[in-house]
Amino acid sequence: MCLGIPGQIIEITDINNKLAIVNVAGVKRQVNIACIVDEQHPPESCVGDWVLVHVGFAMNRINEKEAAETLQLLQEIAEVMVTG
Amino acid sequence: MKYVDEFRDPSKAEALLWQIEKLSNLLGKSVKIMEVCGGHTHSIFKYGIEEVLPRAIELIHGPGCPVCVMPKGRLDDAIAIAQNPNVIFATFGDAMRVPGSKTSLLQAKAQGADIRMVYSPLDSLKIAKENPNKEVVFFALGFETTAPSTAFTILQAAAENINNFSMFCNHVLVIPALKALLDNPDLQLDGFVGPGHVSMVIGTDPYEFISQHYHKPIVISGFEPLDILQSIWMLLKQLVENRCEVENQYNRLVEKGGNQIALSAMNKVFAVRENFDWRGLGDIPYSGLKIRPEYGQFDAELKFTIPNLKVADHKACQCGEILKGVLKPWQCKVFGTACTPETPIGACMVSSEGACAAYYKYGRFSQVVKDREAKRERVRV
Numbered sequence: 001m002c003l004g005i006p007g008q009i010i011e012i013t014d015i016n017n018k019l020a021i022v023n024v025a026g027v028k029r030q031v032n033i034a035c036i037v038d039e040q041h042p043p044e045s046c047v048g049d050w051v052l053v054h055v056g057f058a059m060n061r062i063n064e065k066e067a068a069e070t071l072q073l074l075q076e077i078a079e080v081m082v083t084g
Numbered sequence: 085m086k087y088v089d090e091f092r093d094p095s096k097a098e099a100l101l102w103q104i105e106k107l108s109n110l111l112g113k114s115v116k117i118m119e120v121c122g123g124h125t126h127s128i129f130k131y132g133i134e135e136v137l138p139r140a141i142e143l144i145h146g147p148g149c150p151v152c153v154m155p156k157g158r159l160d161d162a163i164a165i166a167q168n169p170n171v172i173f174a175t176f177g178d179a180m181r182v183p184g185s186k187t188s189l190l191q192a193k194a195q196g197a198d199i200r201m202v203y204s205p206l207d208s209l210k211i212a213k214e215n216p217n218k219e220v221v222f223f224a225l226g227f228e229t230t231a232p233s234t235a236f237t238i239l240q241a242a243a244e245n246i247n248n249f250s251m252f253c254n255h256v257l258v259i260p261a262l263k264a265l266l267d268n269p270d271l272q273l274d275g276f277v278g279p280g281h282v283s284m285v286i287g288t289d290p291y292e293f294i295s296q297h298y299h300k301p302i303v304i305s306g307f308e309p310l311d312i313l314q315s316i317w318m319l320l321k322q323l324v325e326n327r328c329e330v331e332n333q334y335n336r337l338v339e340k341g342g343n344q345i346a347l348s349a350m351n352k353v354f355a356v357r358e359n360f361d362w363r364g365l366g367d368i369p370y371s372g373l374k375i376r377p378e379y380g381q382f383d384a385e386l387k388f389t390i391p392n393l394k395v396a397d398h399k400a401c402q403c404g405e406i407l408k409g410v411l412k413p414w415q416c417k418v419f420g421t422a423c424t425p426e427t428p429i430g431a432c433m434v435s436s437e438g439a440c441a442a443y444y445k446y447g448r449f450s451q452v453v454k455d456r457e458a459k460r461e462r463v464r465v
């Protein structure tokens with residue numbers, strides 16, 4: 001039940017009701033972005049953001065830098081194995 | 085980056101397994117790790133993670149499937165509300181087949197109740213707007229991952245002044261359940277794989293008591309195979325180095341303080357119940373949410389008369405022991421015989437996140453029956 005899918009916000013469709021279109025693995029879906037907008041992140045600024053979609057809501061932003069760091073660490077572990 | 089395929093790379097999985105094996109050998113003893121979240125249970129079975137881990141590592145599938153822990157009595161209440169002739173009852177699909185004491189929502193629907201499956205709580209609000217002469221009730225369930233979405237839906241209903249809409253609130257909280265598990269003397273665990281999506285809402289701070297008070301390590305984990313393997317690796321590292329800390333593998337989504345916007349919406353709409361009954365685990369103090377009186381007009385428990393009875397679990401069902409990790413699904417006498425996903429007796433067999441259903445679906449079932457038969461043979465001889 002707690003599963004979510006990553007998607008990218010491509011358009012804000014309704015600023016007042018905080019609705020946006022998200023591209024989830026090639027499929028366009030409407031989601032509510034109330035959980036990720038505040039003064040620092042007004043709706044207009046969310047286009048292009050990657051978010052985790054759960055039950056029709058963008059629940060959180062995905063942090064690209066952190067993701068890259070995790071993958072980098074995994075890459076290093078893989079290289080250690082190859083070089084022995 | 086798409087945040088999916090990158091975390092399924094087999095070569096990296098192999099490297100992690102190699103590291104896990106090394107640490108497991110260093111540790112030199114068997115360990116029990118509980119994955120709390122049903123989403124993790126699902127991924128572990130789907131990707132066959134259990135099979136590839138060293139034998140010394142045993143995964144215990146915890147209580148983190150909100151559908152599985154819904155007590156029968158609450159389901160009966162939901163069905164009673166749904167059977168009101170003037171009600172449209174909206175629910176996530178997951179809850180449809182969960183057995184109450186007599187029927188399930190699916191059976192009630194077949195008998196004529198207007199029960200509709202929705203993908204989002206917002207869909208149920210839409211149904212309410214389209215059907216002003218009906219009372220629309222949404223079956224709100226789930227952990228902290230889902231609670232913000234229902235809170236925002238109620239806030240929207242309030243803003244738009246929609247008065248034919250309410251929720252039957254059954255949200256549950258992960259932290260009190262973990263505490264109840266840790267206080268259980270039957271349970272011997274070496275560490276936890278922590279729930280990733282609950283934590284993106286609540287953050288990692290609420291888990292500190294697990295390391296500080298219970299001296300167990302916990303790693304908050306994502307749901308892709310590499311996430312889970314990396315989390316197990318991090319846990320073993322803690323065990324080898326004799327540390328017990330709250331660590332965060334899923335930092336691409338989980339921040340220490342969680343999502344404040346989501347938390348404040350939850351706080352606005354919900355209050356903590358003094359007690360909530362969990363299927364298999366019994367009453368756990370402060371483990372459920374209810375709608376605050378300020379939003380009482382959206383509380384189905386106030387709008388409708390519900391039976392509100394406690395119903396004992398089926399005698400044969402061992403869900404409680406399974407959820408606590410004390411028994412394995414195949415050790416339940418009715419597993420795979422009287423209890424199957426088509427005819428579930430206990431809730432662990434209903435959702436694909438329940439341990440019994442996962443074992444059944446992903447083929448352990450045949451192995452299990454073979455093992456059981458072999459054992460019987462031996463007993464007979």
Ligand code: SF4
Pocket residue numbers: 400401402403406413416417418419420423424428429430431432433434440
């Ligand atoms: S097999 Fe069925 S009855 Fe037995 S513990 Fe699992 S869900 Fe309960």
